[in-house]
Amino acid sequence: xxxxxxxxxxxxxxxxxxxxxxxxxxxxxxxxxxxxxxxxxxxxxxxxxxxxxxxxxxxxxxxxxxxxxxxxxxxxxxxxxxxxxxxxxxxxxxxxxxxxxxxxxxxxxxxxxxxxxxxxxxxxxxxxxxxxxxxxxxxxxxxxxxxxxxxxxxxxxxxxxxxxxxxxxxxxxxxxxxxxxxxxxxxxxxxxxxxxxxxxxxxxxxxxxxxxxxxxxxxxxxxxxxxxxxxxxxxxxxxxxxxxxxxxxxxxxxxxxxxxxxxxxxxxxxxxxxxxxxxxxxxxxxxxxxxxxxxxxxxxxxxxxxxxxxxxxxxxxxxxxxxxxxxxxxxxxxxxxxxxxxxxxxxxxxxxxxxxxxxxxxxxxxxxxxxxxxxxxxxxxxxxxxxxxxxxxxxxxxxxxxxxxxxxxxxxxxxxxxxxxxxxxxxxxxxxxxxxxxxxxxxxxxxxxxxxxxxxxxxxxxxxxxxxxxxxxxxxxxxxxxxxxxxxxxxxxxxxxxxxxxxxxxxxxx
Numbered sequence: 001x002x003x004x005x006x007x008x009x010x011x012x013x014x015x016x017x018x019x020x021x022x023x024x025x026x027x028x029x030x031x032x033x034x035x036x037x038x039x040x041x042x043x044x045x046x047x048x049x050x051x052x053x054x055x056x057x058x059x060x061x062x063x064x065x066x067x068x069x070x071x072x073x074x075x076x077x078x079x080x081x082x083x084x085x086x087x088x089x090x091x092x093x094x095x096x097x098x099x100x101x102x103x104x105x106x107x108x109x110x111x112x113x114x115x116x117x118x119x120x121x122x123x124x125x126x127x128x129x130x131x132x133x134x135x136x137x138x139x140x141x142x143x144x145x146x147x148x149x150x151x152x153x154x155x156x157x158x159x160x161x162x163x164x165x166x167x168x169x170x171x172x173x174x175x176x177x178x179x180x181x182x183x184x185x186x187x188x189x190x191x192x193x194x195x196x197x198x199x200x201x202x203x204x205x206x207x208x209x210x211x212x213x214x215x216x217x218x219x220x221x222x223x224x225x226x227x228x229x230x231x232x233x234x235x236x237x238x239x240x241x242x243x244x245x246x247x248x249x250x251x252x253x254x255x256x257x258x259x260x261x262x263x264x265x266x267x268x269x270x271x272x273x274x275x276x277x278x279x280x281x282x283x284x285x286x287x288x289x290x291x292x293x294x295x296x297x298x299x300x301x302x303x304x305x306x307x308x309x310x311x312x313x314x315x316x317x318x319x320x321x322x323x324x325x326x327x328x329x330x331x332x333x334x335x336x337x338x339x340x341x342x343x344x345x346x347x348x349x350x351x352x353x354x355x356x357x358x359x360x361x362x363x364x365x366x367x368x369x370x371x372x373x374x375x376x377x378x379x380x381x382x383x384x385x386x387x388x389x390x391x392x393x394x395x396x397x398x399x400x401x402x403x404x405x406x407x408x409x410x411x412x413x414x415x416x417x418x419x420x421x422x423x424x425x426x427x428x429x430x431x432x433x434x435x436x437x438x439x440x441x442x443x444x445x446x447x448x449x450x451x452x453x454x455x456x457x458x459x460x461x462x463x464x465x466x467x468x469x470x471x472x473x474x475x476x477x478x479x480x481x482x483x484x485x486x487x488x489x490x491x492x493x494x495x496x497x498x499x500x501x502x503x504x505x506x507x508x509x510x
Contacts, residue, residue, distance in 0.1 A: 006217055008443055013112030014216050017138040019122045022150025026052045030202040031119055032087060037209035038117035043085040045111060048121040051092030062090030067104035080114050092123050094130045101133045102459055108137075109420075109460050131158040132285070136399070139219040140212065144169040144201075155182035165219045167191055169201070190215065277344040280372075284337030288313055288327075290372070293396070295343040297374035301361040302349070312346055319344060360497040363406075364393060368457060368468060370401035376467065379492040392435075392471035393493045399466035402441075402453035403434050411442040411454060412484030419469065420460025424483035428475070430500065431488045435469040436461050444484065472496035 016038070020026055026048060035044035048056075049063050057063075061075065066088065071079075079086075095101040108118060122134055122141075134141065141164050145151050152174035155161055162181050168191040174182035190196065201208035278298075280291050292312050293304050304312075313333060314324045320341050327333045335341060365373040376394045383389040409425035409432075416422065419435035425448060438458025448454055457466050473481060473488035481488050491499075 006220060009220050009439060009441075010213065010217055011116060012439070013116035013118070014140075015108060015118045015120055015138040016212055016216075017120045017122055017134050017141045019124075019126065019141065019143050019154065020050075020145050021124055021143070021154030022147040023124065023145050026050055026121055027202060028053050028056055028087065030205070031121065032085070034201055034205040034208060034212075035117070035119040036085070037205040038119070038212060039115060043083065043115060044117075044119070045086050045088070045115045046119045046121070047088045048090075049092065049094050050121050050123050051090070052124070053089045054091055055089070057087045057089030058084070059086040059088040061088060062093075063088050064090055064093040066107050067093075067095045067100040070103050071107045071110065076110050079111055092125075094123055094126070095133045096129065101136065102465070104133075105137065106459055109458075126154070126158065128158050128160055131160040131164075135160050135164040139216050140165055140167060142167040142169060148172050148174070152179040152182045155179070155185060161185065165189070165215070165222075167196070167215060190218070277342050279340050279342050281338065281340045282335040284334065286334070288316070288333040288335060288341070291341075291343065292316065293376075294372040294374045296346055296349065297361065297365070299345045300349055301358040303375065303377065308349065312349075315346070315348075316341065316343055357494065360494045363497055364395055364470060364493060367404050367406055367470070368395060368397045368401045369404060369453070370397040370457070373397040373401070379494065381492070391490050392433075392469050394467045394469050396465065396467045397457045399457055399459065400438060401457045401466075403437065403455045403457060403468055405448045405450055405452045405454050406432065408450045409448050410484070411446050411448050412444050412486075413440055413442075414483060416461070418462045420463070421455070421458065422483075423455045425454070426475075426484060426486050430475060430496065431473045431483060431486065432496075433471040433473075433483060435471070436463045436467060 018031065028046070028048065031046050032044065035046050036042075038044070047063055047066065060078070061071075065071075095104050112118065120134075120138065123130065126134070141161060143151055143155060143166065148170050151168075151170050155166075155174065156179040159181070162185040164185075166185055166189040168186045168189055173186050176183040196211055199207045199211055201211075278295070282288075282291075289309050292309050295316075296302065296304050296308065296312055317324055317326055317333070325333075327335050361375060365375060373395055376396045377390055378393055380387040380390045403423075405425055407425065407427060409427040412424045412426060414422045414424070419433075421437040421440060422433055422435045423437055423440055423442065424431055424433040434455060436458055437455040437460060439456045440454075441456070442448055442452075442454050457468050459466055463469075470493055471490060472493045473479070473490045475486055476489045477487055479487040479489040481490060
């Protein structure tokens with residue numbers, strides 16, 4: 001990633017979460033001044049989920065409205081046209097499930113188009129489930145207050161914050177003996193740099209806004225390293241190069257083929273999908289039904305329905321020695337953390353796809369860096385009694401998974417109401433677009449290498465869950481569609497696959 005791209009990604013907007021554990025009052029006025037500074041003196045948005053200032057907001061909505069529903073077009077239009085800064089308050093609230101988080105994320109994505117940097121105040125009694133969603137929402141979580149003991153206990157009780165990118169503003173670190181995990185989380189953070197400790201955000205919001213900007217950029221870089229080598233690496237490179245050449249002469253090793261996590265995914269799936277079964281270890285948050293959809297797609301390359309999933313889940317639970325209703329919650333099954341379940345080929349499903357569809361399925365589910373991606377909808381040129389019109393394929397994936405360039409090309413980006421954030425790759429004869437992205441990792445006109453991460457899977461535009469909507473096309477100067485400076489006509493991604501015949505070897509060369 002280039003520095004220009006880094007600055008552009010920051011300018012696309014972000015969320016900064018504040019937590020004030022043990023505090024009787026929330027410093028709303030200083031937070032408003034900081035939000036103003038983060039947006040360079042333009043209008044700001046502060047969202048207080050703590051419930052400590054229920055009557056101090058000036059927005060026409062309450063904090064809970066942001067996750068209980070998707071904002072209407074009239075609400076969004078009011079936000080876009082209103083020149084006032086908003087402080088959203090209300091009773092204590094925060095998303096409790098994926099649907100509520102999806103609403104909050106979608107609403108804030110819409111708002112960030114007008115107010116890029118948003119400040120959120122978290123509930124003082126946040127539980128770890130809520131902390132999980134807070135860490136997903138924000139690149140940076142700031143913990144402040146007067147009581148080191150209260151703040152340490154708050155952080156110790158939230159494992160998901162132990163792994164988040166933190167800024168600890170209290171004068172002392174948590175006690176290592178009493179709050180081991182909180183101490184480790186704070187020691188891993190950048191909280192004790194001199195520039196940060198000498199800046200009082202309540203008195204000097206402009207200087208602290210620069211600190212937050214730099215921390216957001218560090219968080220972006222940690223996920224997407226900058227192009228170029230550091231000065232230390234460039235200095236040591238000749239020595240490291242000579243050492244790498246000499247080592248084989250001193251140590252005799254027997255190498256084994258290693259499957260790359262990103263650039264060799266099709267080859268890996270080709271080997272795995274012929275196996276009669278595979279095992280999956282759950283983290284306690286993933287429903288069995290998601291892995292079941294992946295498993296049926298992996299073995300049979302077909303789009304699943306609820307009846308098919310229900311039968312496969314029941315059979316799988318019984319084959320693994322569990323009852324059909326094991327770990328059931330809201331019609332889903334959530335195996336506890338560490339539970340390993342074996343998923344077998346569903347031979348009782350008669351409608352297995354042809355080998356030709358299977359090869360394309362493996363290819364398209366390999367363009368995201370998610371080992372359990374699967375297709376949820378195929379291309380349909382025209383609406384029928386059974387299918388809606390659909391101009392691409394949908395690849396379901398975890399939010400934030402990287403989308404990988406299937407070939408070297410020039411990148412073009414756009415944004416629209418239905419497709420959300422879109423990135424397109426254009427080469428001499430064809431084009432491919434990925435819609436509903438969360439973050440873009442390339443800008444217009446930049447050259448992309450095959451296998452490079454170009455964007456992340458998101459929820460922007462009209463979508464019911466995180467996925468990549470993939471559109472393929474052939475370059476045509478009279479084509480009805482356009483991306484960047486080229487026009488094209490849409491074709492079925494399965495047809496595209498067989499026209500250009502991408503192979504496992506091509507993927508390995510990424």
